[in-house]
Amino acid sequence: MGGSGFDQVESAAALHRRIADVPALLAYFSTPGCNVCRVLAPKLGELVATDFPRLDCIHVDCALHPSVAAAFSVFAVPTILVFFDGREWLREGRHLALGEFKSALSRPYELIFDSA
Numbered sequence: 517m518g519g520s521g522f523d524q525v526e527s528a529a530a531l532h533r534r535i536a537d538v539p540a541l542l543a544y545f546s547t548p549g550c551n552v553c554r555v556l557a558p559k560l561g562e563l564v565a566t567d568f569p570r571l572d573c574i575h576v577d578c579a580l581h582p583s584v585a586a587a588f589s590v591f592a593v594p595t596i597l598v599f600f601d602g603r604e605w606l607r608e609g610r611h612l613a614l615g616e617f618k619s620a621l622s623r624p625y626e627l628i629f630d631s632a
Contacts, residue, residue, distance in 0.1 A: 521561050522575035528587035531574060535599045538572040539628050543588070545595040547579045552610060553594045560596070563614055568621060570629050571598075600624050 522544055525531045535541050544560065546553035557575075564571050578585040578593055588597060598606040598621065606620060 521565060522557075522573040525574045525576055525584065526581055528584045531576070531584060531588070534572065534574060536602050539601060540568075540570065540625060541572045541574060541599045542568075543574045543576060543597040543599070545576045545578050545585055545588070545590045545597070546593045547577065549579070550593045556594055556612065559614060563618060567618060568625055571621075571625065600628055 525534065525543075531543065542564065544557065546557065561573075564573055576584050576590075578590065585591070585595075590597075592609055594610060594612070596606075596608045596612065596617075597604055605624060608617060
């Protein structure tokens with residue numbers, strides 16, 4: 517994902533394991549040909565690094581791994597899925613406002629990590 521610090525995942529099973537193993541995970545689904553994806557990726561990476569450093573981050577290249585996208589019902593890019601305690605909590609698509617996204621993540625993130 518071009519320097520955003522997101523780990524790559526290549527199978528639905530690997531993504532399911534990661535979701536189960538960590539308290540909070542963000543999965544970013546994109547394709548190399550998507551201009552919105554290319555612009556959003558570094559901004560999202562910066563937001564996570566600055567405001568949500570304990571949020572585990574995964575990138576799925578839907579062009580290389582369409583079965584992973586299908587397993588998570590991702591049919592458009594970019595799509596962002598956020599999981600807390602193993603459950604999907606937030607799903608955002610193409611028209612993401614980073615300020616609203618930050619606000620939406622703040623409360624559950626603080627509840628999970630301030631109590632830990």
